[in-house]
Amino acid sequence: MSPLIRRLLIALAVISAVIAIFWWIGRPKPIAVVVKAIDRGKVESSIANTRAGTVDACQRTKLSTITGGRIEVLAVKEGDRVKKGQLLMKLWNDDQQAQSTLAMTQVVTARQRVNEACAQATNAEREAERQTSLREKGFVSTSREDSARTDAQAKRAGCEATKADVAQFQAKVNAARVDQGRTSLYAPFDGTIAKIVGEVGEYSTPSPPGVQTPPAIDLIDD
Secondary structure: OOHHHHHHHHHHHHHHHHHHHHHHHHOOOOOOOOOOOOOOOOOOOOOOOOOOOOOOOOOEEEEOOOOOEEEEEEOOOOOOEEOOOOEEEEEOOHHHHHHHHHHHHHHHHHHHHHHHHHHHHHHHHHHHHHHHHHHHOOOOOHHHHHHHHHHHHHHHHHHHHHHHHHHHHHHHHHHHHHHHHOOEEEOOOOEEEEEEOOOOOOEEOOOOOOOOOOOOEEEEEO
16 A cells, blocks of 8 residues: 555544544533322322313204294203214194194095095996996897996096095195104214203294304214
């Protein structure tokens, strides 16, 4: 190895040693940590965080009935945890229940009329076929056969009309059930009742278009 290269290597070693010494002297001092065992005891003082803030629920809904009425049932109270589909509130709807009961009675009566009218139509059609057979054998006239067929057609039309009555009364039952559904509130998801506006016996008013009124029940997600 030449003397020049040897001198360069010695110089580099000296420079590296000087740099290492300066780094060691100027390195950050370690943070002193005091470790103390925790034990149960009396609370001597506490520190409160005075910074204001808000916490928003991931899911929240303010519920009101579609129609107005007197509150008959409040099935929950503020702070209660509820399940999806659970009844929360119901308005007085005895008049709608009476309409539903009447419509169901009409359905039953109409079905009885269907059985009677359709049985008569079936018998009339059999009689018309019998008259046709007798006319072909020359025992009765054509007018007698035509009269029997006309009577069978009229009774079949009466049978179909009574079936239409059943459908009409069943539609009334469905409409009454929809009206009853407007007076009840059910939880749309699992959550906690945050606030209730109203008491049993008070009148609950739905919000008119463009006018915001306090919701009957404020539900937040858990």
